[in-house]
Amino acid sequence: MAGSWQNGPIQAIAGPPRATFLGRLSKNATTGDFGDTPPGLDKERMRYGLNASRTRAVRRVSGPVAAFVLVATSALAQRREAGVSTPEPVRIVQLGALTREQAALHRGLQLGFGFVATRRRQLGIEGSVRPLEFTAIDDRGDLAKTRELLEQRLGDKRCDLIVGSPLERLRDPKVAKLLRDHSVLVFEPDAWTSSADRRAPSTMRAPIETLVEALTKRLVGDGCERLGIVLPHGESSLRETASKVFERQGVHPVAWISMDASGDGKLEARGMQKLRPDAVLLLCDATHALRFARRFDALRGDAIVRYAMTADVGAQALVQALGDAADGSYVASSFPWPWLDALPIANDYRTAIEAQKASVTDLQESRVFEGFALALLLERVVDREIGGLDVATQLEPTLAGHEPVLDLDGLRMAWPKRRPHGGLRAYLSVVLRGKLEFSPADDEASPSK
Numbered sequence: 353m354a355g356s357w358q359n360g361p362i363q364a365i366a367g368p369p370r371a372t373f374l375g376r377l378s379k380n381a382t383t384g385d386f387g388d389t390p391p392g393l394d395k396e397r398m399r400y401g402l403n404a405s406r407t408r409a410v411r412r413v414s415g416p417v418a419a420f421v422l423v424a425t426s427a428l429a430q431r432r433e434a435g436v437s438t439p440e441p442v443r444i445v446q447l448g449a450l451t452r453e454q455a456a457l458h459r460g461l462q463l464g465f466g467f468v469a470t471r472r473r474q475l476g477i478e479g480s481v482r483p484l485e486f487t488a489i490d491d492r493g494d495l496a497k498t499r500e501l502l503e504q505r506l507g508d509k510r511c512d513l514i515v516g517s518p519l520e521r522l523r524d525p526k527v528a529k530l531l532r533d534h535s536v537l538v539f540e541p542d543a544w545t546s547s548a549d550r551r552a553p554s555t556m557r558a559p560i561e562t563l564v565e566a567l568t569k570r571l572v573g574d575g576c577e578r579l580g581i582v583l584p585h586g587e588s589s590l591r592e593t594a595s596k597v598f599e600r601q602g603v604h605p606v607a608w609i610s611m612d613a614s615g616d617g618k619l620e621a622r623g624m625q626k627l628r629p630d631a632v633l634l635l636c637d638a639t640h641a642l643r644f645a646r647r648f649d650a651l652r653g654d655a656i657v658r659y660a661m662t663a664d665v666g667a668q669a670l671v672q673a674l675g676d677a678a679d680g681s682y683v684a685s686s687f688p689w690p691w692l693d694a695l696p697i698a699n700d701y702r703t704a705i706e707a708q709k710a711s712v713t714d715l716q717e718s719r720v721f722e723g724f725a726l727a728l729l730l731e732r733v734v735d736r737e738i739g740g741l742d743v744a745t746q747l748e749p750t751l752a753g754h755e756p757v758l759d760l761d762g763l764r765m766a767w768p769k770r771r772p773h774g775g776l777r778a779y780l781s782v783v784l785r786g787k788l789e790f791s792p793a794d795d796e797a798s799p800s801k
């Protein structure tokens with residue numbers, strides 16, 4: 353069993369977006385605490401009826417964030433004086449192999465919950481709000497172990513949400529029955545799903561067809577005419593979904609190649625090479641996308657072939673494996689690449705990485721950013737709207753109630769009519785000179801639009 357974070361939300365009020373929260377604080381290298389920003393908030397504190405003892409914890413906050421903090425602190429102080437005990441925690445579990453995609457999500461969730469925990473320590477409100485308790489359970493990719501560990505967890509301790517976990521294992525009949533019997537909600541699984549999938553759990557991601565459409569449009573716009581498609585073996589539903597996208601765009605792929613899960617990619621690469629595509633769309637996970645690309649690159653000779661992939665976790669590995677041949681390749685994601693400072697949440701993400709001494713390479717992983725954003729979304733929705741109600745039954749209708757969009761510090765999502773996908777668009781990056789760069793759409797100057 354991996355480590356856990358426990359923390360809880362603070363109440364927010366409407367206001368202009370903040371550049372960063374913890375970025376305004378200076379960290380003490382010895383204690384790990386953050387120091388004060390310049391004083392001058394006394395008048396604003398008094399506007400909320402807070403005395404000096406209650407506002408000492410929020411001295412480090414200014415501007416719109418001060419209002420954010422002061423309202424929460426006032427409510428919490430009243431709760432303490434009334435003798436109300438600490439609320440029941442929201443128990444969140446990630447269950448999976450915790451490698452590659454799931455490992456990246458796990459790092460992001462740790463960063464997000466750690467960010468919230470640090471914020472609360474600075475405000476002095478730990479233990480006064482409903483905690484978010486996160487635990488990761490490593491099943492090492494063994495379905496039998498998945499069932500065993502989940503049954504053990506649900507027998508020992510309640511679980512409200514399963515997040516960042518592989519959907520194929522959660523759909524196993526025995527696992528699914530355990531989740532139903534214990535009223536556990538699956539949210540943000542580690543899977544790309546289609547808007548046509550009626551069984552798809554709710555997620556912050558966009559539907560897979562949104563990503564395929566963005567990549568196809570960009571490749572066609574660049575002059576590519578012979579598209580080859582690589583799919584996981586047996587993914588008939590994904591092929592059907594992609595075919596509808598191609599039909600809308602008037603694209604007729606020259607090849608559909610199924611990637612054997614246990615193969616080395618040589619046979620598939622040879623089959624693709626015979627059909628001479630000028631672009632290859634990789635609709636498989638990072639491991640298989642990289643395996644195919646290496647084999648195919650060794651066969652293509654002098655031909656120029658563009659790659660496009662939805663496995664954003666494998667983007668850096670693709671660049672390293674193909675070198676200059678990766679230039680011009682596209683990667684699609686439901687989330688903005690974290691070095692884009694146009695979004696306030698991206699600045700908070702950078703701050704969390706610096707404050708927790710995480711690997712700077714995480715700045716280049718949108719899947720890590722996804723986990724971070726998920727932690728902040730849960731904090732916000734639980735505290736501001738769900739409160740002490742049952743999260744497993746209230747999360748989806750609460751998200752659906754945000755119209756037209758839910759704005760999470762610049763990251764815009766919507767779940768109208770309780771559709772499962774909150775993501776509204778695809779963010780594209782392009783490989784240039786061995787580095788990933790944001791590739792804006794024709795009608796935008798920045799990802800904040």
